[in-house]
Amino acid sequence: MLKRYLGLFLIAIVVIISFLAPLIIKHNPLSQKFPSFKTPTINHPFGTDELGRDLFSRVVHGVRSSLVNALFAVSLALLAGLIVGMVSGYYGGFVDSVLMRIVDIFLAFPYILGAIVLMVVLKQSSFSVSVAIAAFLWASFARLYRASVLEVKEKDYVKAAIAMGAGDLRIMTRHILPNSVATLIVYATLGVGSAILAEAVLSFVGLGLQHPAPSLGLILSDAVNYLDRAPQMMWFPGFFLIILVLGFIMCGDGLNEYIRS
Amino acid sequence: MNILEVNNLTIGINQNGCQFEAIRDLSFGIAKAEVAGIVGQSGAGKTLTALSIMRLLRKEAFIKKGQILYKGADLATEDMAKIRGSQIGLVYQNPFTSLNPAYKISSQLLECTGSVKEAKELLELVGLKSERIFDSYPHELSGGQCQRVCIAMAIAKQPQLLIADEPTTGLDVTIAAKIMELLVGIAKDKKISLILIGHDLGIMAKYCHRLMVFYHGSLVEEGSVNDILDKPKHSYTRKMIDCLKKPKSHYHPPTNHQLPALLEFKQVVKKFPTRRRLFRHHTLEAVDNVSFKLNEQETVGLVGESGCGKSTLANLSLGLLKPTSGDILFQGQNINGLSKEAKKQRQIIFQDPYSSLNPRMKIKKIIEEPLCIYKVGDKQARTKRVNELLELVGIAQKDAEKYPHQFSTGQQQRITIARALALNPKLVVLDEPTSSLDTSIKAQIINLLKELGERFKMSYLYISHDLAMMPLIADRIIVLYQGRIVEQGSAKDIFKNPKHSYTQLLIDSVPML
Numbered sequence: 001m002l003k004r005y006l007g008l009f010l011i012a013i014v015v016i017i018s019f020l021a022p023l024i025i026k027h028n029p030l031s032q033k034f035p036s037f038k039t040p041t042i043n044h045p046f047g048t049d050e051l052g053r054d055l056f057s058r059v060v061h062g063v064r065s066s067l068v069n070a071l072f073a074v075s076l077a078l079l080a081g082l083i084v085g086m087v088s089g090y091y092g093g094f095v096d097s098v099l100m101r102i103v104d105i106f107l108a109f110p111y112i113l114g115a116i117v118l119m120v121v122l123k124q125s126s127f128s129v130s131v132a133i134a135a136f137l138w139a140s141f142a143r144l145y146r147a148s149v150l151e152v153k154e155k156d157y158v159k160a161a162i163a164m165g166a167g168d169l170r171i172m173t174r175h176i177l178p179n180s181v182a183t184l185i186v187y188a189t190l191g192v193g194s195a196i197l198a199e200a201v202l203s204f205v206g207l208g209l210q211h212p213a214p215s216l217g218l219i220l221s222d223a224v225n226y227l228d229r230a231p232q233m234m235w236f237p238g239f240f241l242i243i244l245v246l247g248f249i250m251c252g253d254g255l256n257e258y259i260r261s
Numbered sequence: 262m263n264i265l266e267v268n269n270l271t272i273g274i275n276q277n278g279c280q281f282e283a284i285r286d287l288s289f290g291i292a293k294a295e296v297a298g299i300v301g302q303s304g305a306g307k308t309l310t311a312l313s314i315m316r317l318l319r320k321e322a323f324i325k326k327g328q329i330l331y332k333g334a335d336l337a338t339e340d341m342a343k344i345r346g347s348q349i350g351l352v353y354q355n356p357f358t359s360l361n362p363a364y365k366i367s368s369q370l371l372e373c374t375g376s377v378k379e380a381k382e383l384l385e386l387v388g389l390k391s392e393r394i395f396d397s398y399p400h401e402l403s404g405g406q407c408q409r410v411c412i413a414m415a416i417a418k419q420p421q422l423l424i425a426d427e428p429t430t431g432l433d434v435t436i437a438a439k440i441m442e443l444l445v446g447i448a449k450d451k452k453i454s455l456i457l458i459g460h461d462l463g464i465m466a467k468y469c470h471r472l473m474v475f476y477h478g479s480l481v482e483e484g485s486v487n488d489i490l491d492k493p494k495h496s497y498t499r500k501m502i503d504c505l506k507k508p509k510s511h512y513h514p515p516t517n518h519q520l521p522a523l524l525e526f527k528q529v530v531k532k533f534p535t536r537r538r539l540f541r542h543h544t545l546e547a548v549d550n551v552s553f554k555l556n557e558q559e560t561v562g563l564v565g566e567s568g569c570g571k572s573t574l575a576n577l578s579l580g581l582l583k584p585t586s587g588d589i590l591f592q593g594q595n596i597n598g599l600s601k602e603a604k605k606q607r608q609i610i611f612q613d614p615y616s617s618l619n620p621r622m623k624i625k626k627i628i629e630e631p632l633c634i635y636k637v638g639d640k641q642a643r644t645k646r647v648n649e650l651l652e653l654v655g656i657a658q659k660d661a662e663k664y665p666h667q668f669s670t671g672q673q674q675r676i677t678i679a680r681a682l683a684l685n686p687k688l689v690v691l692d693e694p695t696s697s698l699d700t701s702i703k704a705q706i707i708n709l710l711k712e713l714g715e716r717f718k719m720s721y722l723y724i725s726h727d728l729a730m731m732p733l734i735a736d737r738i739i740v741l742y743q744g745r746i747v748e749q750g751s752a753k754d755i756f757k758n759p760k761h762s763y764t765q766l767l768i769d770s771v772p773m774l
Binding site: 015160161162163164166170178 | 601
């Protein structure tokens with residue numbers, strides 16, 4: 001119970017800061033008009049970077065794009081996982097075997113390595129980052145959801161609906177979906193956390209968002225070169241990244257406890 | 262002196278922050294070597310009483326006041342680890358879940374006894390061939406065998422008091438009778454006091470010396486079996502006795518048999534693959550060459566033990582399964598090529614009402630669903646029909662906005678009946694519609710079904726393992742044994758002169774007064 005609310009609280013703080021704070025501190029995250037490597041002051045709460053850009057604005061905009069990209073990637077993966085898992089679990093047999101072998105192939109790739117390979121191939125944009133992350137996230141969603149569908153499929157109310165003459169689509173959407181989706185939602189919440197991390201990793205290695213876009217991964221990769229002169233370039237984006245990921249993971253864990261009780 | 266004394270026991274339960282009393286001011290005593298029965302419907306506090314004696318209450322439940330004395334000593338101050346098993350034994354309700362599936366019977370028995378020899382003697386005592394059972398895992402045994410092992414474990418340390426909490430629920434009638442005989446026999450031989458807990462007054466009356474009737478957490482009546490059966494004081498006891506008496510005296514009057522056949526099975530065989538090997542396919546013949554007819558406005562009862570193919574027949578008759586060979590005709594048409602109009606005419610009511618209602622749908626939506634599927638009427642007409650149906654089965658219209666879990670099991674079964682009736686079906690398959698209900702509610706549901714069946718001229722295929730309820734509703738009875746029909750005839754004939762030995766066995770195990 002506490003976990004769920006603490007998780008929501010952490011996410012809420014980060015979201016509020018990243019959407020409301022720019023109304024007070026109105027620096028352009030791209031403008032290079034300040035002196036470089038300034039230590040934090042009232043006007044620049046996080047200091048500035050090597051090109052004289054306000055670090056606070058960059059971090060805050062980076063959090064925003066991280067959140068948007070991760071949520072978009074998870075939604076894509078959720079949709080694909082839901083459809084594949086439902087079809088696979090409900091129809092079974094040959095369809096199930098084929099779909100699950102495809103899932104196996106995707107699961108065999110290490111998640112981030114697979115996304116890196118895909119990013120090399122795709123045109124680099126924030127949309128393709130989301131697609132690359134979703135491409136390797138949906139498979140585990142599909143596998144997990146198939147298991148809950150298999151469980152609910154055996155319930156008497158599903159049999160009753162079949163005996164009534166209900167069509168497949170009706171049984172899937174009215175009877176199976178509402179009773180099986182809870183575990184997937186939990187898993188997706190946890191997935192948002194790992195998608196945020198994945199996006200940061202991709203940008204960090206230079207395959208995600210590109211300069212000069214503000215992104216937590218990019219700021220961190222710049223920070224590596226100036227760790228001795230400007231450690232604030234590592235501390236602040238790193239801190240925000242940790243809080244955000246922790247928030248989603250705690251939220252998922254808490255939800256999991258809630259639906260199990 | 263009584264071996265067990267319960268004085269003014271009140272048990273409270275904390276639930277979602279509020280507290281209520283599940284058992285109020287309960288007092289009774291158990292004498293040495295007597296067999297005492299506790300009867301009552303579910304939720305009456307029977308199991309709670311057993312658990313409070315063993316001090317095994319869950320943390321939400323607590324003893325509010327009163328005391329439990331075993332041989333004069335208050336159990337609250339005793340070291341229960343020394344009492345459980347060696348002084349008081351407990352046999353649980355579900356034999357399958359009370360044995361650990363990961364260990365062989367031998368190692369589970371050896372936890373209670375010291376030596377292999379003793380363990381084998383115990384198995385012999387409960388009527389099991391020790392060699393084979395000893396090396397088996399629980400899943401390799403039948404329900405009856407598992408329960409025998411549980412009994413062996415409960416008596417291993419020679420307790421002086423044995424509590425059996427519904428020891429035969431989930432077992433077939435014929436096996437249930439044997440388990441009861443075994444328990445009572447052991448109690449008699451070893452001079453153990455036995456507390457039997459059950460909801461079936463008929464069975465309890467047969468095996469107990471003394472009965473205690475529980476109703477809503479209180480002991481409403483107590484006395485010798487004969488006193489209670491002859492002069493019941495409480496209205497609930499009278500209701501239970503009435504339920505038991507009916508089958509013997511009133512047979513359902515046979516209806517007109519000139520009507521055409523509605524459902525016809527022609528030499529139907531259904532095989533299930535069990536194990537697949539490279540060159541051989543093992544199959545299980547769940548239904549073996551079954552032929553019968555169900556006429557319009559007729560009710561046919563299908564009896565047999567679990568695993569005899571009853572549910573397979575139910576699924577076959579609705580087209581949920583396809584027969585391996587043979588034909589199933591509905592209104593003269595093969596069941597595989599039925600028109601939508603004909604499919605509307607068949608409905609099913611399942612054993613467990615709660616699991617057959619979608620927990621995320623409101624009652625209104627559940628009952629409306631068949632109408633939506635077949636696009637009957639507009640929204641207003643459908644709402645009107647739902648209200649009509651609710652009234653028919655005796656559920657208040659204001660409850661239409663509630664969810665299934667807000668109803669009692671009996672009410673839930675009424676809701677599934679309403680749903681089945683929505684499309685005015687000709688045939689309703691009743692797959693053990695009363696077996697998860699309490700005795701007093703069973704009769705209500707059967708009467709409701711009977712009344713609705715006559716009013717709307719429906720045929721029922723009534724499937725059950727309980728022969729006792731059959732004569733109340735069935736015109737004809739078909740006895741199924743290991744996938745074959747061994748006997749069929751009118752309810753009266755079957756009861757008066759059964760021909761097959763299995764039918765005889767079934768009738769013998771029916772508790773009737």
